[in-house]
Amino acid sequence: MTQSQHEAIAAPSMVVERQRRAKQRRTLFYLALIAVGLVAPFLAYPVFLMKILCFALFACAFNLLLGYAGLLSFGHAAFLASGGYVTGYLLASYPGLTPELGIIAGTLSATLLGVLFGVLSIRRQGIYFAMVTLALAQLMFFVYIQAPFTGGEDGLHGVPRGELLGFINLSNNMAMYYFVFAIFLFGFALIQRTVNSPFGQVLKAIRENEPRAVSLGYNVDAYKLLAFVLSAAIAGLAGSTKTVVFQLASLTDAHWHMSGEVILMTLLGGVGTLLGPVMGASLVVSLQHLLAQSPLGNWVSVILGIIFVVCVLSFRSGIVGELAKMYRKNFK
């Protein structure tokens, strides 16, 4: 509040200068992160990194909805899974199909599902919205168990990674990594662009005060639906990519636990921050990886539950949110 008042009083040139420098800092920061992403596969196991990237994209998609439109979806697993299943089925049944086409098809199917779910679930608000999305995702879970193309309880195995654009062999983990990294950057940039666009501003207005947004003449339902569909599409993109990386699609992705996990990732990293979901996904995936090898392997869901409770009780801004608060307090 006072910050903006100061800015209003300060000479315009100073404001412009400060904004320019902030923008410069942000650009440098993102470039540094991209550099880290480019070097990372030489320092860590690429498959592990790809898993992080896929879940980070998934969490970013979820955060677009919760963090910027204020809609808590408890059914995002459905989009992850449908992207995965469609991509997996197509790539496994049509050997000539290149992976990028498979991923596009998977993403489209998740988008379509997003339209259907969105139209139904935005008819209810708040807590009911969460319950409706959860129930719809559970419906899809049963559909995936019984549908002929999902492999039922076993899931789809041995999905070929194939050759990107017909000539880059993705069975090489390094090639696969950079492909996944490119997809992640695309998804992240799309979300970043959306959030900072006029559309994103209206979403935030709806999140803060829906009746006021209505009274200002915005078609709130259309905005919510578009945000929902966009979020579903990017979640589907994450699921499709994940299927190509791990060469399998299974019911784990469709289970409500998965919808809960993505909430946890976002909450832990910081709801409504761009980098929070990336941070949260990295932490949760790493934690699961570490625990799986330790004697505590069976306690993963209990530990996730404890983190959930701690986050809600005393760490609601998440890691990135808390860091941003500290930064604002000490450096401005």
Place this chain on the structure above:
Amino acid sequence: MMMIFGVPMAVLMGQLTLGLVNGAFYALLSLGLAVIFGLLKIVNFAHGAQYMLGAFAALLGFRYLGINYWLALILVPLVVGCFGMLMERFLLRRIAHLDHLYGLLLTFGLALIFEGTLVNIFGVSGARYSAPEALQGGMNLGFMFLPVYRGWVLVAALAMCFFTWFMIERTRLGAYLRAGTENSQLMQAFGVNVPLLITLTYGFGVGLAAFAGVLAAPLYPVSPTMGSSLLIVVFAVVVIGGMGSILGAIITGLSMGIIEGLTKVYYPEAANTVIFLVMILVLLLRPAGLFGKEA
């Protein structure tokens, strides 16, 4: 043998009873959710876990303390209900002033903890808990064979629903509860101890879930995951009925059970999904829910 739409009468009636019994559980659980939601405004995601805790408490009480079924039916809801009150007092109350979605997330985390802990101790395969001697066996009603225990569950669940209705609509405490649901700040201004009322209400809702758990113990395998999948169906039932009225919760619960039972007979492939499909239909035709007041 009489056939109805190509299905033997006995089979149809059998599935209908099964459906009614399931519906009784839907009714009990959605009633508990509605009572909690009314005053606390949170959706209790731990409701399924608390139902499961009820079944486990009955099982373990019998195994280690020799507590019989009838005693368990009274003791377990009290014990689990008190446990729920502790949860409310020390966890939920801390976030009561925040967006109600946090309540959903907190109870979700708690459900993960309960479920995961019991999975580690008891595994996922279910244990058996036998019904008391008096409720075993069946009755021949002429047109169908009714297992006594299922009949008892139906009677007990409906009695419990009636008891809840009576408590809320016909007692002083219930009047406080209804008033608090309308405007808890005003209630506090009138000198009612609202925090205590909230704790008691949560405890009562949890107790209802535990009561359902004890009733379910002899019917279904007692396993740590028995609550979570049931809860999602109950959520759909709640969306269909709306959380506005007690009678609405009971009617919706029972009728969804019947619809599920009928689907099992005529189109078994859709038996798992039919309630969700009904939910979609209701969302399209009457977004506020059948008995709901607000969207």
